[in-house]
Amino acid sequence: MSTLKVVSSKLAAEIDKELMGPQIGFTLQQLMELAGFSVAQAVCRQFPLRGKTETEKGKHVFVIAGPGNNGGDGLVCARHLKLFGYNPIVFYPKRSERTEFYKQLVHQLNFFKVPVLSQDEENWLEYLKPEKTLCIVDAIFGFSFKPPMREPFKGIVDELCKLQDRIPIVSVDVPTGWDVDEGPISHPSINPAVLVSLTVPKPCSTYIGEKHTTHYVGGRFIPRDFANKYGFEPFGYEYTDQILKL
Numbered sequence: 001m002s003t004l005k006v007v008s009s010k011l012a013a014e015i016d017k018e019l020m021g022p023q024i025g026f027t028l029q030q031l032m033e034l035a036g037f038s039v040a041q042a043v044c045r046q047f048p049l050r051g052k053t054e055t056e057k058g059k060h061v062f063v064i065a066g067p068g069n070n071g072g073d074g075l076v077c078a079r080h081l082k083l084f085g086y087n088p089i090v091f092y093p094k095r096s097e098r099t100e101f102y103k104q105l106v107h108q109l110n111f112f113k114v115p116v117l118s119q120d121e122e123n124w125l126e127y128l129k130p131e132k133t134l135c136i137v138d139a140i141f142g143f144s145f146k147p148p149m150r151e152p153f154k155g156i157v158d159e160l161c162k163l164q165d166r167i168p169i170v171s172v173d174v175p176t177g178w179d180v181d182e183g184p185i186s187h188p189s190i191n192p193a194v195l196v197s198l199t200v201p202k203p204c205s206t207y208i209g210e211k212h213t214t215h216y217v218g219g220r221f222i223p224r225d226f227a228n229k230y231g232f233e234p235f236g237y238e239y240t241d242q243i244l245k246l
């Protein structure tokens with residue numbers, strides 16, 4: 001097990017609350033934009049298009065967005081990927097009714113001509129082919145997931161588990177289905193090729209296979225004092241990078 005500094009699901013939720021509380025005053029939109037932007041950067045770092053053939057460049061990044069803020073990170077990530085020259089498709093089976101903001105994120109994807117598939121898209125797997133898909137972005141659940149998983153997500157995750165030896169999965173913050181603190185407690189479970197921990201890794205990240213999973217931290221939006229208050233050192237991001245390989 002690594003010696004990486006991690007924070008529990010409870011503490012991660014407290015950090016979020018304080019960042020968006022009255023004293024600091026970030027909005028969810030601001031943090032999500034930076035979170036999604038950093039996931040898009042991690043995809044670029046891991047699967048660069050430079051030097052690739054046109055066929056390779058045309059491959060899809062299949063982004064699966066869940067009903068909460070982890071899903072919102074996925075929607076933002078897809079928009080940035082399009083700007084970076086990738087060909088994202090979003091599968092958003094259960095659209096959040098929480099705020100108008102989620103509808104706006106979908107409008108923005110329409111504006112960028114990024115297809116957004118909905119729950120009635122029974123053939124969603126048709127869009128996912130090893131020869132046509134560069135990677136899958138797993139933005140289904142993050143630090144607020146509580147097992148057991150309900151449908152339609154259980155069925156979706158089971159399909160991803162069958163595909164993951166052939167198409168790499170990039171998990172946002174927490175591999176979907178893993179217990180945030182205890183790791184992969186249910187089977188089958190997602191074994192991501194890439195994990196992008198946001199702000200600070202959660203305890204489940206200590207269960208990734210170090211050879212199989214490349215671990216990045218992203219969500220570069222806290223100063224040193226604030227990190228220290230929560231018991232960790234800030235990460236040594238370089239220059240303007242939004243991600244750091246751990």
Ligand SMILES: NC(=O)C1=CN([C@@H]2O[C@H](COP(=O)(O)OP(=O)(O)OC[C@H]3O[C@@H](n4cnc5c(N)ncnc54)[C@H](O)[C@@H]3O)[C@@H](O)[C@H]2O)[C@H](O)CC1
Pocket residue numbers: 015016028031032035066067068069070071072073140141142143144145146147148149150151153172173174198199200219
């Ligand atoms: N500071 C940061 O690092 C930021 C991180 N962000 C991202 O936000 C998520 C956490 O978001 P939250 O909305 O609290 O939760 P989730 O997206 O993980 O899930 C909530 C969603 O899921 C449903 N749900 C929970 N358990 C189940 C279940 N067993 N079956 C089915 N559905 C379930 C629940 O009802 C909700 O609808 C964090 O991980 C980051 O990715 C933000 O972007 C801001 C900054």
Ligand SMILES: [K+]
Pocket residue numbers: 070138139140141142171172173174175176
């Ligand atoms: K996830």
